[in-house]
Amino acid sequence: MNFRLLRLIMLFGEIFAITPRRNKVKKIRTKIYSICVITALMVASTISVLYYRQPLYVNFSPIKLVLTISMVLIVNIFNCYTVLAPVYFKRRQYCFLIRMLEQNDNVTLDDLCEKIPFYAGFVAPNVIYWGITVYVSYVWTDILGFEYYEQYFVEVIQLYFQFYYSYFLCMFVKVFVGKYKYVNFLLSEQILYMQMRRPTTLERFPISMRRIENLVCFLKEMNVAFNDVFGWPIILIILYSSILLLNYLDDIFKNSFGYSKNQYVGVIISNISVVFLANIGTIALILLCDLVLDEAKTTTLLAYKLRQYALLVEKQEISDFITLMSDNFPQFTAAGFFSVNKTTILNIMGTVTTFFIIIIQFNTSRVLYCDKYGV
Ligand SMILES: *[C@@H]1O[C@H](CO)[C@@H](O)[C@H](O)[C@H]1NC(C)=O
Numbered sequence: 001m002n003f004r005l006l007r008l009i010m011l012f013g014e015i016f017a018i019t020p021r022r023n024k025v026k027k028i029r030t031k032i033y034s035i036c037v038i039t040a041l042m043v044a045s046t047i048s049v050l051y052y053r054q055p056l057y058v059n060f061s062p063i064k065l066v067l068t069i070s071m072v073l074i075v076n077i078f079n080c081y082t083v084l085a086p087v088y089f090k091r092r093q094y095c096f097l098i099r100m101l102e103q104n105d106n107v108t109l110d111d112l113c114e115k116i117p118f119y120a121g122f123v124a125p126n127v128i129y130w131g132i133t134v135y136v137s138y139v140w141t142d143i144l145g146f147e148y149y150e151q152y153f154v155e156v157i158q159l160y161f162q163f164y165y166s167y168f169l170c171m172f173v174k175v176f177v178g179k180y181k182y183v184n185f186l187l188s189e190q191i192l193y194m195q196m197r198r199p200t201t202l203e204r205f206p207i208s209m210r211r212i213e214n215l216v217c218f219l220k221e222m223n224v225a226f227n228d229v230f231g232w233p234i235i236l237i238i239l240y241s242s243i244l245l246l247n248y249l250d251d252i253f254k255n256s257f258g259y260s261k262n263q264y265v266g267v268i269i270s271n272i273s274v275v276f277l278a279n280i281g282t283i284a285l286i287l288l289c290d291l292v293l294d295e296a297k298t299t300t301l302l303a304y305k306l307r308q309y310a311l312l313v314e315k316q317e318i319s320d321f322i323t324l325m326s327d328n329f330p331q332f333t334a335a336g337f338f339s340v341n342k343t344t345i346l347n348i349m350g351t352v353t354t355f356f357i358i359i360i361q362f363n364t365s366r367v368l369y370c371d372k373y374g375v
């Protein structure tokens, strides 16, 4: 786990007002700054939707209109929440989380002699995002000219916020993965000691067990705070990327804007890239959450293994630990609506497919109508 990377991500996030520093959260200046950022985004988004994009919306079918409007709404709610929550209504929990991170913020020897410098983890996603974005705007500028920027510039910025935030969340969840790996490492070490049975084993055992128990409780506490602060952003990210997927699938398969063949290929590639950008972070986040659950399952297994080698006096302590572990099993929830694990990906895919079929069927009747009357 790399804390220097996380710190760098949070430093830049401060500019977008999404990850303010703990000691600055209470300051008036931070509050005013976050209000300014959110006002600027809202005003720009409202202008681009109501003024520049409205002529487009008139031609949309009702379903497409609903999809587009809900995307705009979700992304705006997402921005409001992520910017305002740390400074206003989730301040205590947010500070708690960041303090916990800082407390464990030890640059280990591993970090110092890593082969890839830590800022590569920061630069690479940004290069990918802006590289793809430049390509997409190139394609669209060719078709729409300057209008593209009037209509979609704000959306590019908002998508970047969402992309950046999911990346931040991924790195945060990676901290959980690392911590559970550390717990597993300590337990495996215990198993090794037990197997060798030195005279000191019996003395050292309660101390190490206490340490492991503390770590597990600490992790659960952090997990609860994490769900509290980031639950809504997670569900909004999942909703947004699924609706975007649906909306763009519709565009890709239908060519509903009637582009020429040459433009169409560019449009398809750029649409697929945008879908990729919006979904890669979401999928990575879900998989990382699942990885934490996997590590925690390994912890339980290791504890059972440890009990096999334990003496009678130690067995009770380990049984207690197993109970503690199952009571404090980590869980990532999307604002309490559903728990996030690998099954979530399949559920999203199922839902998107179902809706996509519905949309296609709605459009077919329209096409028949158009053909018949030559409209
Ligand atoms: C990290 O360092 C702090 C002191 O700065 C220490 O209390 C803590 O135990 C260390 N954590 C780990 C995991 O080494």
Ligand SMILES: *[C@@H]1O[C@H](CO)[C@@H](O)[C@H](O)[C@H]1NC(C)=O
Residues within 6 Å of the ligand: 059, 060, 061, 254, 255, 256, 257, 363, 366, 367
């Ligand atoms: C689908 O609906 C849109 C909007 O009403 C229309 O322009 C398009 O021609 C329809 N048909 C197909 C096959 O996309």
Ligand SMILES: *[C@@H]1O[C@H](CO)[C@@H](O)[C@H](O)[C@H]1NC(C)=O
Residues within 6 Å of the ligand: 293, 338, 339, 340, 341, 342, 343, 344
């Ligand atoms: C995964 O999440 C679903 C609900 O979203 C839940 O029913 C299921 O028990 C979870 N699976 C695991 C292994 O946690």
